[in-house]
Amino acid sequence: MYQPAKTPLSWLVLGAAGLLALASASCSQKTTSAATQAAPPATATATPAAEAAPAYQIPVDYYTLPNGLKVVLSPDKTAPLATVAAYYNIGFRNEPKDRTGFAHLFEHMMFQGSQNLGKMEFIQLVQKNGGVLNGSTRFDFTNYFETVPAHKLETMLWAEADRMRGLAITQANLTNQQGVVKNEVRVNVLNQPYGGFPWLDMPQYANKNWYNAHNFYGDLKDLDAATLDDVQKFFKTYYAPNNAVLVVVGDFEPDQAKRWIEQYFAPIPGTPQPPKVDLAEPRQEKEQRFTKDDKLANKPALAFAYHMPERNSPEYYAMILLDQLLLQGNDSRLYQAMVQKRGYTDNVGGGINYLGNQFNYAGPMLWMGNLTHDQTVKADSVVAVLDQEISKLMRPGGVTPAMLDLAVVKMRSSFYDQVGGSDGFGRADMLASFALFDNNPARINTLEAEFRKVTPELMQKTAQEYLRPTNRTVLLINPLAKS
Known part of the structure; x- marks a missing residue:
């Protein structure tokens, strides 16, 4: 039940990689499946509860590595493609207080290089192999994905593991991306008619809990205040395998994929996680x-x-x-x-x-x-x-x-x-x-x-x-x- 963006927010959720891959980001457009065409319509005389259970079942192979990384495999031979998606359990509303916009800022940092790939080389690796990629920051997660020809699956698993294992966190990269994000805020919110309306504005008015009601995109002063130490701690805490899930969908052999995942991801150590923040909202009693x-x-x-x-x-x-x-x-x-x-x-x-x-x-x-x-x-x-x-x-x-x-x-x-x-x-x-x-x-x-x-x-x-x-x-x- 994917809903297309209802406001011009692609510049926010696409992130650093999306700005480079936007022209080829056909991944965000879904096509009607054969299952949709074959699905019997509901009748006017029967309620949905009376219909038979759907025959269409999506393959799901779910397990957890010893380091806490959750892994989901879902083979699909429809096309010779493979999609690798890494989701981290950190998003807009559980980012640290006094660091508004930090989750989004860090999404940009993930494309600045890792142990074996230099700055922007991750993007080049995907695109030169005929693939597309993107990253986004949402309410409760930050995600990264690549769709590539199926025979390049191992390469993408290696690359995702490389940046999960160790990001190139330098003052130069941080300063550069602070400037990029602040420019996005100015161009796409502060200097845009209806900028932030209503996707960014409404949660701040309708909610009472700070985690649900703060400026997710980031106040400029908070973005400026982020330090190198903040970034290093953020990465170590939230980009750990035990705070993530890895999904592989497409044309691949599960046993081979499991061996690659074990090889590249299993050696990455987990990190103790902080307590979950309280997101509860009080019952609203007045318009x-x-x-x-x-x-x-x-x-x-x-x-x-x-x-x-x-x-x-x-x-x-x-x-x-x-x-x-x-x-x-x-x-x-x-x-x-x-x-x-x-x-x-x-x-x-x-x-x-x-x-x-x-x-x-x-x-x-x-x-x-x-x-x-x-x-x-x-x-x-x-x-x-x-x-x-x-x-x-x-x-x-x-x-x-x-x-x-x-x-x-x-x-x-x-x-x-x-x-x-x-x-x-x-x-x-x-x-x-x-x-x-x-x-x-x-x-x-x-x-x-x-x-x-x-x-x-x-x-x-x-x-x-x-x-x-x-x-x-x-x-x-x-x-x-x-x-």
Whole structure:
């Protein structure tokens, strides 16, 4: 269920490697799989719970090395490609206090050289072998991946192990990347209309816990304050094998891959990990409204956010299906109401987890939507339509079996679109996330069963509890630029 970026944030999540490989980063675009085409549609008379379990099963071979590195292997002979993905359990919201933006800064550092590869040679190694690569920083992890011709799998495993074993941490590299990241902040947030809206802004307004509510991209003073000692400690602590998962997806022989992984990764020592930070958010009992002046914007904008149910709870799955009905696609309730019927805007977008998808996060999350509109359209009118469409789902019988079936079909389509891509990244992303957060990458094969447990009544109750106005934060952009 990969959701494309809903705002111009590719410059943030692509990171240092992505800026060089962007032109060839077709890995981020998923293709429809044969499994999607073969999947039987839901009928109008049967609820999803009555359908048979899906026959399509993704191979999952999961084990842990003695040094704590989690490994997931998922062979796929669809194309002669192999994807290697290394995910580290450190992201935006569990970075150290007074070092905002440090997780993202460190993502850049990972391309500055290692024991056997000089500065930027990792990127050249991938590209000269016909591959593509990328790295990103998300809420709860930082990841790196390479997709290469299958016969180059060993080379990529060696290269990933080389930088996990020892990064080239020098003052010159640190100073250089501090400048790069600060320039990104200036160009893409501070000097951009709607910069940071709403993906960076909304968590800071809607959340109360510092870890969920600080400036993930980094305050300039904090980026300047990072020292070489900070970087060395950060690498030793968070880039240890026992804080990571390695995923291999594609055309390979598992036994051979295991031998290579044992050879290159097993000698890397683990490191004691700090206690997990408390990410809990208090229950919101009153609607919050904020206005942000934007000197570069020439049209008003509005974003809304609701706190999500706890991940993996029954309500969580129901909320994902409500998102399909309300926001996903031109047939969604909010698109039809605000674009097609009233002409308030030319588009309304949003979803769960603006920096990823519905599954690749671990802590509290927001369901968000956003739009720009003309000066003649009042913000209260937009919020009124939002309330009207949500209230329809809260009424008895507001969610019918046919609506539930539609939501499940849309969910299944996007799910298979992600995991069926020939490049393997969508599958690797899910497997890595479930290994990191649940210690169970095989969850990828049980997701459909969880959605089939959802009933219209559960969706109605979930809407009543989590889509109530008192659980909402509204952020308005006040445009100061001349039209």
